[in-house]
Amino acid sequence: MRLQGKVFKYGDNVDTDVIIPARYLNSSDPAELARHCMEDIDKDFAKKVKDGDIIIGGRNFGSGSSREHAPLAIKTAGISCVIAKSFARIFYRNSINIGLPILVSEEAAENIEAGSEIEIDLDTGIIKDLGTGKTYQADPFPEYMQELIKAGGLIEKVKKEVLG
Amino acid sequence: MGMTMVEKIIAAHTDYDTVKPGQIVNARVDMVLGNDVTAPVAIKEFEKIGIDRVFDKDRIALVPDHFTPNKDIKSAEHAKMVREFAWKYNITYYFEIGQMGIEHCLLPEKGLALPGEIIVGADSHTCSYGALNALATGVGSTDIAAAMATGRLWFRVPETIKFVYSGKLNPWVGGKDLILYTIGDIGVDGALYKAMEFTGEVIENLSMDGRMTMSNMAIEAGGKCGLIACDEKTREYLKDRAVRDYTPYNSDPDAEYAQVIEYDVSKIEPQVAFPHLPENTRPVSEAGHIKVDQAVIGSCTNGRIEDLRIAARILKGKKVHRDVRCIIIPGTQAIYKQAVQEGLAEIFIDAGAVVSTPTCGPCLGGHMGILAKGERAISTTNRNFVGRMGHPESEVYLASPAVAAAYAIKGYIAHPEEVL
Ligand code: SF4
Numbered sequence: 415m416r417l418q419g420k421v422f423k424y425g426d427n428v429d430t431d432v433i434i435p436a437r438y439l440n441s442s443d444p445a446e447l448a449r450h451c452m453e454d455i456d457k458d459f460a461k462k463v464k465d466g467d468i469i470i471g472g473r474n475f476g477s478g479s480s481r482e483h484a485p486l487a488i489k490t491a492g493i494s495c496v497i498a499k500s501f502a503r504i505f506y507r508n509s510i511n512i513g514l515p516i517l518v519s520e521e522a523a524e525n526i527e528a529g530s531e532i533e534i535d536l537d538t539g540i541i542k543d544l545g546t547g548k549t550y551q552a553d554p555f556p557e558y559m560q561e562l563i564k565a566g567g568l569i570e571k572v573k574k575e576v577l578g
Numbered sequence: 579m580g581m582t583m584v585e586k587i588i589a590a591h592t593d594y595d596t597v598k599p600g601q602i603v604n605a606r607v608d609m610v611l612g613n614d615v616t617a618p619v620a621i622k623e624f625e626k627i628g629i630d631r632v633f634d635k636d637r638i639a640l641v642p643d644h645f646t647p648n649k650d651i652k653s654a655e656h657a658k659m660v661r662e663f664a665w666k667y668n669i670t671y672y673f674e675i676g677q678m679g680i681e682h683c684l685l686p687e688k689g690l691a692l693p694g695e696i697i698v699g700a701d702s703h704t705c706s707y708g709a710l711n712a713l714a715t716g717v718g719s720t721d722i723a724a725a726m727a728t729g730r731l732w733f734r735v736p737e738t739i740k741f742v743y744s745g746k747l748n749p750w751v752g753g754k755d756l757i758l759y760t761i762g763d764i765g766v767d768g769a770l771y772k773a774m775e776f777t778g779e780v781i782e783n784l785s786m787d788g789r790m791t792m793s794n795m796a797i798e799a800g801g802k803c804g805l806i807a808c809d810e811k812t813r814e815y816l817k818d819r820a821v822r823d824y825t826p827y828n829s830d831p832d833a834e835y836a837q838v839i840e841y842d843v844s845k846i847e848p849q850v851a852f853p854h855l856p857e858n859t860r861p862v863s864e865a866g867h868i869k870v871d872q873a874v875i876g877s878c879t880n881g882r883i884e885d886l887r888i889a890a891r892i893l894k895g896k897k898v899h900r901d902v903r904c905i906i907i908p909g910t911q912a913i914y915k916q917a918v919q920e921g922l923a924e925i926f927i928d929a930g931a932v933v934s935t936p937t938c939g940p941c942l943g944g945h946m947g948i949l950a951k952g953e954r955a956i957s958t959t960n961r962n963f964v965g966r967m968g969h970p971e972s973e974v975y976l977a978s979p980a981v982a983a984a985y986a987i988k989g990y991i992a993h994p995e996e997v998l
Contacts, residue, residue: 508718
């Protein structure tokens with residue numbers, strides 16, 4: 415699968431409280447959550463983001479609370495993939511479970527600039543900066559997670575297991 | 579080669595005899611937890627599976643604690659959704675207002691988190707029960723939907739970092755200071771994907787409440803769990819509580835660790851974590867003259883009886899500074915009752931603090947003490963992220979109940995000794 419979009423870039427330790435502040439957690443409506451995504455560090459994010467765009471973060475992206483509202487808000491806002499130097503573990507599993515593609519690439523996260531147009535091949539993990547022509551190789555997913563992604567997320571996988 | 583406790587616990591919940599760090603396994607879980615923020619999302623996912631039963635009605639706990647007693651109509655609707663789910667599936671451990679408490683204070687108190695178990699909660703501070711030798715870890719809502727349906731979940735076996743604490747604790751230094759100091763040392767991703775194991779004479783001598791404070795904040799270093807060996811103290815704590823039999827797992831002497839980190843605690847003084855990361859710690863003597871507007875004493879980190887006793891020792895016979903709002907939140911109904919019986923509640927009220935019913939409330943900027951633009955709080959909670967307790971331009975300083983209480987009297991961040 416190929417993804418293409420413009421890069422929104424943030425620093426290290428982007429936590430789930432800034433991805434979706436707790437004051438909006440009295441809602442679990444994905445569209446409502448998406449309207450407030452990232453607003454404490456990037457006020458106009460929800461207005462600027464277009465379908466397919468890509469977030470690049472630094473170290474420990476998605477740290478903090480277990481709120482699945484965070485990857486859900488990012489996904490519903492139209493983001494097609496998050497690339498980071500590393501992900502906090504609950505955010506990592508939540509993203510995989512709900513089918514938000516995430517890639518770990520120290521180099522891509524370091525070098526690709528905000529506003530760049532990039533292309534991602536999810537099958538190979540190759541990230542291409544369309545402006546500079548440079549490519550980066552993201553870490554491959556372990557086999558178990560590839561299966562989970564192929565199944566369409568955790569609930570789809572469980573459905574098959576439980577209902578045969 | 580020996581195994582660490584986390585490896586043993588995971589292996590015991592699979593068909594494997596041994597497991598290795600990095601391996602991904604599908605393991606049985608002993609307890610599944612959700613709250614009023616995360617369970618509604620889980621319930622929606624659960625319903626997509628299309629089954630009409632949960633895996634075990636005695637192994638699910640639902641605790642509405644974040645925005646309860648309901649702070650507004652939307653949160654009331656979430657709480658209602660959780661309640662109706664609990665009724666529909668006859669969930670044994672659903673805790674209604676009047677029975678509830680902050681989930682991570684409540685589950686240990688009710689004997690629902692036991693040594694050697696795997697407990698998954700759609701709340702990051704589920705790691706608190708590591709103090710009881712449980713592999714307890716925060717997961718997402720979809721995870722608990724799957725776990726409620728099947729009683730199983732996927733896990734990556736983590737490497738373990740062993741922390742050894744030795745030496746004599748200084749006065750007013752407790753579990754909170756030890757864990758803040760540790761996070762200050764290794765950083766907020768210092769234990770990313772890893773299990774933390776807290777060991778040494780200091781941990782052995784620490785109370786169960788103090789141990790839970792430490793395990794509670796393992797996630798603030800990125801850890802999957804913060805485990806402590808099961809000992810006499812653990813067994814004593816569980817004696818009249820445990821709802822099931824349990825098998826503890828302690829690490830083998832020749833277990834392999836990713837890292838061993840040793841601390842001499844006699845060098846540690848009360849700690850304060852500055853905005854906006856728990857790793858921004860400083861000894862209180864180097865905090866400078868910081869004026870704050872609000873003190874919060876409570877939460878799953880420090881809302882237990884020992885915490886309230888410490889705060890009361892400092893506040894007794896004194897008055898909260900006139901520029902300060904001091905909010906005290908016992909973690910559960912039982913802790914609340916004990917605080918009343920021991921006369922702590924009276925000390926707080928006489929000092930000019932408010933004592934609230936158990937709730938997460940201000941800890942996550944929910945209700946009961948939200949900060950305005952430019953305001954600061956000192957708080958015994960566990961996170962000081964941007965906007966955590968209110969306005970994005972407000973600030974949170976993390977500390978122990980002793981330091982928070984001392985501040986409440988002084989009006990600026992102070993060492994507890996300065997007020998006694
Ligand atoms: S007290 Fe705070 S950290 Fe603990 S469960 Fe509640 S919101 Fe989370």
